[in-house]
Amino acid sequence: MSFKSVIAKSAGKSSYWFLHNVLKGGTSFPGKLAMDLDPEILKTLAEGYETVIVTGTNGKTMTTALIVAALREKYGDVLTNPSGSNMQQGIVTAFLAHKKKKSSRPIAVLEVDEANVKMVTELLHPSVFVLTNIFRDQMDRYGEIYTTYDKIVEGIKLAPEATIIANGDASIFSSVDLPNHKIFYGFKLPSDEPQNDTKAPVNTDGILCPKCDHILHYHERIYANLGDFFCPNCNYHRPELTYSVNKIIEQTPNKLEFQMGKKDYTINIGGTYNIYNALAAYSVARYFDLSEDEIAQALAKNKRIFGRQELIKYEGKEIDLILVKNPVGLDEVLHMLNTEKDDYSLVTLLNANHADGIDTSWIWDGQFEDLNHDQIKKILVGGERWHDMGFRLEVAGFDPGKMVTCTDNEEVIANLTNLPTKKVYILSTYTAMLSLRKTMAEKKMIKAGM
Template sequence: MTIKSNIATLAGRSSYWFLHNVLKGGTSFPGKLAMQIDPDVLQQLGRDYETIIVTGTNGKTMTTALITQTLREKYGDILTNPSGSNMAQGIVTAFLAHKSKKGSRKLAVLEVDEANVKRVTQLVHPAAFVLTNIFRDQMDRYGEIYTTYEKIVDGIKLAPDAKIIANGDASIFSSVDLPNPKVFFGFETSQDKPQNDLKAAVNTDGVLCPKCNHILHYHCISYANLGDFFCPSCGYERPKLAYKLEKISEQTPSRIRFTIEGQEFSVNIGGTYNIYNALAAFATASEFGVSASEIADAFAKNKRIFGRQELINYAGKQIEIILVKNPVGLNEVLSLLNTEQDHYTLAALLNAHHADGIDTSWIWDGNFESLNKEQIDQIIVGGERHKDMHLRLEVAGLDPDKMITEPDFDQLLTAFKQAPNDKIYILSTYTAMLHLRQVFADKGVLKRRIN
């Protein structure tokens, strides 16, 4: 290490120790401080690690957690950024916090923001890129899906020997000719959709052929623009899948059972989108030498991670916090809620900071109309843009007499305590989720706060 990087590392680790042992929080400040001293400190911190970069629009945090858990079954010690702090300063913090065990294989699994892939790749020289999906998201930051993918590709081009492990059901991921070795995962069959000639819904983004701009067709669609696609004009089609989902046996809000490559797996979390996350983890772990039985053990141990279907018990209520940030993810969460068999209280918290996306018009592309409204006994609306959310839900047909508005995050806990149901589902944007978790932490409900 250089003198500058040594000083940066010492300052970063000292600040991390103070924040986590005295203030009980802080996921990005130590990295920010270290980078102010040495902007390239990550190059030194990550030089001995085989690094896996996980990126894409939805599912990065859960996929990173599942990959990390599966690799730990075989290799034990894995460096990762579990808080979801996925920009450069958060990644530097993860390296500062990690104490590598002597003799262990040095592996790092990093969730990386799409716009930061190039910068991180310049510094850590990844062994693999895991690509989850690309949907319209925070268009003020990323633009259209093609510009988002271009940002990712710019990073991949800096590491031509790194393996690409990509969602083959996303047509964009096989559209650019890259020299990297590639493996694709996807849904081989669909239990409730026949193998024929289908088109995605008219308001679905990313359904033009990346090669000739003709409308893509599908043999089957899992959700949104993901599926077994083909172009009737130029012949572009889904690449051959190395890892395939073969069967979905069970789907509830809290559990999924499914079969990959002839073996059944289960994870204690709901949603079709999380099957893709598990499939990505299966593919990655397999490529790194983890056996199917070890992967099954890891999936069975999987814990809820903060803000991503995280379960909190408070005042006799089972509260589930689900991050929502774009129409596709929101619609999948709404589908998840419709698998709930019991009556419940729905909370919707909307903020519009930079990390959320400052344009909230995306909530109008969410299909709130699809909710089984008879099961919802109360709706709690909050966040800084609570008026926008209240209007959207009222237009969607939810009963305004069942709605209460509570913009004060501290008072939300009282509203949850007084809710008529034992089950509460909270749909929340990113900064609103962080604020709510901080309130829970301040009340002693959670052990630590996320800053």
Template sequence: MNLKSDVAKFAGKSSYWFLHNVLKGGTSFPGKIAMKLDPDILNTLAQNYETVIVTGTNGKTMTTALIVEALREKYGEVLTNPSGSNMQQGIVTAFLANKKSKAKRPIAVLEVDEANVKMVTKLVKPSVFVLTNIFRDQMDRYGEIYTTYNKIIEGIKLAPDATVIANGDASIFSSVDLPNPKIFYGFKLPSDHSQNDVKAPVNTDGVLCPECDHILHYHDRIYANLGDFFCPNCGYRRPELTYSVSEIIDQDPNHLSFRMGTKDYHINIGGTYNIYNALAAYSVARHFDLDDEEIANAFAKNKRVFGRQELIQYADKDIDLILVKNPVGLDEVLHMLNTEKDDYSLVTLLNANHADGIDTSWIWDGQFEDLNHEQIKQILVGGQRWHDMGFRLEVAGFLPEQMTTCPDNEAVIEEIAKLPTKKVYILSTYTALLSLRKTMAEKKIIKAGM
């Protein structure tokens, strides 16, 4: 610790205290201030921590939350960035916000934006990398999936001793030979599936064999490009899994039950994609010496996190607020909605700011046509690009008279109270979600902050 880092730390902590306690916010600005005074402040803040970096396209926030909940079972307090502010300044803020604790083992579990892995790794010396998946996302910012993975690889190569815990069902994660210790997780369904030979739909990205560019086939395809893949041309195949899910027992939008090994696990959230997040968290927890009972207890306690099926009570409505940001994530959320047994109303909020991705054409890859139209009693369409989403829903077969246009957050909140169903699902892009939550906080519908 030197004078520069002392000043940066003091300025960052002071700004965090003011923003958090007075303005009820501040997930990245304190980090910006501290980094302005000392660009390497993260190295100082993180030097005593055993750090886990969680990255990938989808599932980072939920995976991080589940890992933290599990590790707390054994080690007490765990430092993390729970708001999903996952670029360098947000991570610095997470350390600035952390109070001194008597944790049995100083551990930091950090959600890190894919493009920030290299710069964060330079400063925090991670002991574990967790890789969730790679899908097309904000192509104006990340490019194709191989470009995104290369950004992650550049960071991993800076920490060759760190353990890589990766989704073995994603062919891209076993495509690069790394010196790191590796643990793979995935779905390992009953053995009679081993003779299956299926292909992904023609518009699925990431299904070329990394060895010979032949189209990959699957014994089991779970969704998108994830599953028990193999190449019929050169023999490239899924790596041996260390941890696996053997059965999905039951699921609806608010609950998942699944089996890993001989034990059943339950989490209070829906969507097959969240089973992968739980499996990633399970793999990390086992790496940190937790037993199955401790992990099961942690999963049973899991809470909805910011924007990820966040449950909000307003008027007489049960509102699920769900972040959508790319084709695969959107499609999986739509599949989850089809596990809903009751009638519901749908709210869509579409923005096209830098943090959302300025190209909104990805909404055409979501299969809105597959939704159970009879269950959806009314639709509210909002956000800056409401007209794009409204047109997309019309093409999917929803009638214009089913849809109400909401020009701003005030109108969205006012119209939600009038909806004919108790259950309401809001699908929102990132900046629209932030904006809506801010308005809801001002109206005392939810607490301010994250």
């Protein structure tokens, strides 16, 4: 370790201690400080670790958490960045914060922003890339899905010996010829007509064949552009799956039960998209030699995490705080709400800051019209762009008399106790979620930080 690295590591660790023991927070600054002193400090910090990079549009945080939970069943100590601070400075902070313990196989599982894969790979030399999906997201920052994937591929090309564990149901992930060993996962649900020939709705992104630009067809479509795809023009098709979900047994907003191989698995969270996240975690765990029983045990005791279906109990209310950030993710959350059997209240918080994406037009692609309107007894509309969301819900057919506008977090929290239902679902963009959690922590509704 060079003198420069020693100084950078010491300064970063000291700032982390101060921020978390005196100021009670800070996920990026310690890493930024260390990087200012030594731009390649990550190379030093990551030495000796077998590193897994998890990237893609949706599901990074949950997939990372499930992978970590599974690997800890066998290896105990696993380094990760649980806050979702997934750019380079946040990743450096995760290494600075980690108190390394003895382990037979030192492993780091890192959520990495799509645009940061290349610069992180240059320093870490990962063993595994996990690719969740690619959807339109923050178009002002990422551009089209092909641009996003190009950024990821630039990083993968720097580590040709790494294994790629990718969602085989996403046509884009098998479209580029890479020398890496590949493991694909996806859905193989039983069908009465095994050779179904269907197409995705016309407004679905990513449904052109990446080889010839013909419209893709599907033997089975799970959601959005994910499924058993094939191109009738050039015969491009889904790669052979190594691991698959072959049966969905039960879905509610708080529980998923499904079958992989011949074994049933349960996770205490809702949404078909989370089955994909669990399948990705399963695939990584198998790569790291975990048994099916060890994986099932880890998935069954998974905990709700920071802002991703985080369950908050407050004055008799069961509040689910759910991050939404793009059309596909929003639609899947709305589909999940339709698995709710009880009446509930809905809270929508919309911001348009840089971390959210400054263009809010994506809310018009979410099918709020498909929600069971009678089941929703009251709606709170908040966030900096409350007027945009309120208008969207009115266009979707919701009675304005059911809707209450909240111009700040204090009003949101004050109105929570007056809602007529025990169950409350909060759909929030990223910065609105952070802001609400900060206010909740100040009011002792939740613990500060993670």
